[in-house]
Amino acid sequence: MSPQRRAISAIGLEKSYGRGDERVKVLDGIDLTVESGTVFSLLGPNGAGKTTAVRILATLADADGGTARVAGYDVRTQRRQVRRAVSLTGQFASVDEKQTGEENLRMMARLHGLSRADAHRRAADLLERFGLTTAGRRLTRTYSGGMRRRLDLAAGLVGEPEVIFLDEPTTGLDLRSRQELWQVVRELSAGGSTVFLTTQYLEEADQLADRIAVLDGGRLVAEGTAPELKSRVSGHRLDLVLADAAAYERLAPLAVRRSPDTLTLGLPTDGTATRVRALLDEVDPARRDVVSFAVHSVTLDDVFMALTGQGAARTPDTDPLTTEEPTHV
Template sequence: MPSSVMPTSSRGDGPQSPAAISTVGLRKSYGDKTVLDGIDLHIPAGSVFALLGPNGAGKTTAVKILSTLISADGGQAQVAGHDLATSPDGVRAAIGVTGQFSAVDGLITGEENMLLMADLHHLSKREGQRVAAELLERFDLVEAAKKPASTYSGGMKRRLDIAMTLVGNPRIIFLDEPTTGLDPRSRHNMWQIIRELVTDGVTVFLTTQYLDEADELAHRIAVLNNGTIAAEGTAEELKRLIPGGHIRLRFTDPAAYQTAATTLREATRDDESLALQIPSDGSQRELRSILDWLDTAGIEADELTVHTPDLDDVFFALTSTTQPNQPKEAVR
């Protein structure tokens, strides 16, 4: 990508929020294939961080390393204040993991799944029953609690999966593509659950193949490509990295259209629709400038719309294999 489309960073010159997860130079290879090639992350506590990337980019590998399921080949990482290499037990005690494939046992009931998880966390029988009952109610699974989990819908299984993850009261949760295969209503229900977790102070590390999901939930987003972080920032910061934003003026009066087109020479004309497209980053300053100009010139546009790149544009641009100086249209 051109130098203007470079990573933004959560690490500025000012003081940082306490990090729930931080990595420096994290590396992992399988044979000759480098999956992670020096990953730096700083994820504040009580936030949602989304890791995006093409299939095979290394998202799940990053989750497996940070959740102590596999070891990194190099670099340093701290999770919940514990060093990944020297205190893996401390990391495991502070986290919960929900993967792409449910850990729910379909042969037993939802309640039995919860009580089994409570046993694994060494809770007493009374405490395990209390926690299971609270979580089943929180995730709207009370009516289904006595039914085999194999009878649950996809959305119910995901809710049960996360409920099981919360039995140990983790402060950091890794959600690896948690809504894959869910219908739109179940996805939105899962989004609400994630928001509630963060409201309670939980940090969520999210990988997803749905860009709208990251846009909707994440405080910060990183795009992983070819083993490195191609860009990182808020959704709005990432969108501003990509050219193509514009303001569209549409007219019904041909004379007003011609006057505006003659004056605004940088605008792209659409004579059939009587519309002008003006390059813009969508900022309030630029929008005000155009409105002031229209007022001063005594020209009235019948419709004004602001178009900014979305995360799809960001994703395609940052993960494209085209040459750096090619126009954006070439990487769509």
């Protein structure tokens, strides 16, 4: 990949919080490369450093070490150029509830230096693009969660950014609203924008991302396409419902997915009948411990658990000292 095609390039990023012996290293020398016009997803458990990485790349925080360039500009020495080239939409909608949707977008356009006439046209274009034309003259406090998120994203696109950072953009949305936002992300990528996505929903990365990186303990533990990451675990998963807690505990170290409440364990397999039969004989030779079983294709949840030793994250990222509501850059 040539440097000219890199929307984001980071080498050895480091960041710690706290003082003295209580300092916590959130990023421990991570390298990131994101090609222009692609969707890149950064996954990791809560507190893994996802939001910290986004804040550094968007110039909202300084790295303790390492270098990074976004849209060709150095995030440390060319902050103004970076900020003109990017937008950041965080976990919480940052629209003004006392204004209409149209007024929010026109205000953002004026802040970007557009004339009144151009701001009016830009707001109208974005309202149409995001399916908000009818609601454009309503106060945003009357909007549903999905509408507010679409307006928030539209506001981030007023300046036509080259790189779009979406930090947990669908947190708190219902399934329909999430799927609507997924379609927006696909359209942005198809239009040539680069999207850097962090998400608490692993299926979201599976659906949208061209490449995925997994962050754990401040380090990147894996990177690749969704199929490449899944192949690191296995092609399929054999889910076993165990007869009792003793059988569950005995087989738990072999599992890539665990559900103690239902005494269910997921074991990697290639999915063939021969291997499934052999695996059942291996784990339950006396045929007393396994009550039932089912074969499933491996998901990113399985990859996540295998690589990080944790279940899929289901709550927003909570890096130290980064809990304020993100704002548009």
